[in-house]
Amino acid sequence: xxxxxxxxxxxxxxxxxxxxxxxxxxxxxxxxxxxxxxxxxxxxxxxxxxxxxxxxxxxxxxxxxxxxxxxxxxxxxxxxxxxxxxxxxxxxxxxxxxxxxxxxxxxxxxxxxxxxxxxxxxxxxxxxxxxxxxxxxxxxxxxxxxxxxxxxxxxxxxxxxxxxxxxxxxxxxxxxxxxxxxxxxxxxxxxxxxxxxxxxxxxxxxxxxxxxxxxxxxxxxxxxxxxxxxxxxxxxxxxxxxxxxxxxxxxxxxxxxxxxxxxxxxxxxxxxxxxxxxxxxxxxxxxxxxxxxx
Numbered sequence: 001x002x003x004x005x006x007x008x009x010x011x012x013x014x015x016x017x018x019x020x021x022x023x024x025x026x027x028x029x030x031x032x033x034x035x036x037x038x039x040x041x042x043x044x045x046x047x048x049x050x051x052x053x054x055x056x057x058x059x060x061x062x063x064x065x066x067x068x069x070x071x072x073x074x075x076x077x078x079x080x081x082x083x084x085x086x087x088x089x090x091x092x093x094x095x096x097x098x099x100x101x102x103x104x105x106x107x108x109x110x111x112x113x114x115x116x117x118x119x120x121x122x123x124x125x126x127x128x129x130x131x132x133x134x135x136x137x138x139x140x141x142x143x144x145x146x147x148x149x150x151x152x153x154x155x156x157x158x159x160x161x162x163x164x165x166x167x168x169x170x171x172x173x174x175x176x177x178x179x180x181x182x183x184x185x186x187x188x189x190x191x192x193x194x195x196x197x198x199x200x201x202x203x204x205x206x207x208x209x210x211x212x213x214x215x216x217x218x219x220x221x222x223x224x225x226x227x228x229x230x231x232x233x234x235x236x237x238x239x240x241x242x243x244x245x246x247x248x249x250x251x252x253x254x255x256x257x258x259x260x261x262x263x264x265x266x267x268x269x270x271x272x273x274x275x276x277x278x279x280x281x282x283x284x285x286x287x288x289x290x291x292x293x294x
Contacts, residue, residue: 029061039105041068051106070105074166077116081174082124084131086139090179094127095171098154104162112161119158123168126153143170 033056034040040052042064049064059066077098084092098119102108112118130149131139139146151168158165 026061030058032057032059032066037071037073039070039072039102040066041070041105041109043067048106048110051104068105068109070102070108072102072105074099074101075116077120077123079171080120080124082127084128086131086134086136088135090136091176092131092136092139093174094131095174096123096127096150097169097171098123098165099167100158100163100165102162103164107160107162115161115163118161119154119163119165122157123150123154126150126157129153139173143173146170 032052034052034054036054042050044064079097082094084094147168147170151165155165
């Protein structure tokens, strides 16, 4: 085999090999496999061309370049502390934490350079503005409403950056020592006031119950007297009716009977009694015996 033939075959093999390599490179450049947790921003001639989602994607080799590989996983900003002044002029320190994720990476990479820094600055300003609308008591008692308001304001502010704020948290509200001492004194004074009010209400309730008891006793006494008066009136009516129906003799007979019973009771005493009676009484007893014998 001649030298020219060998050189020709070698050149042919090199061309085939180069063509195979070129084909492999073209395939590798034209096929892009994007992980599930990412999105890729593609540029063509230095300008935004497309955004590749998870899976297999095809691009034009040597023309399309994947310039940015953006993670779409949820991210957490480092915990930050902001000084703020409440509506009632109390200086507080607010510890915040923000979670977000990138939805439109083409906006994020071309509209903002430092995403974390921009979000942190925005959150700090919004927290100060929201705290300034509330008194200290409202900041501590309505933390859920404050968090919702901050998250809503942050979402509106970062919407142009293709970002979604998934959660904003207020971790703690810190006060200086002087404010804490003043609040402690106020709390102790409030507890003492409540104790005095409770004691006064208890005394008032005791007086009310005592008055109710006395009123009830008076009502029962009056009721008993009324019943006794009604019974006495009824008995008097019965006697009057008996006198009307049976005449005066029946009444005299009952009186005489009572007189005799009284005399017998005196005579049956344990000691010896000397009974002195006026003449009128003797005549009355005599009439009584006559009635009884009759």
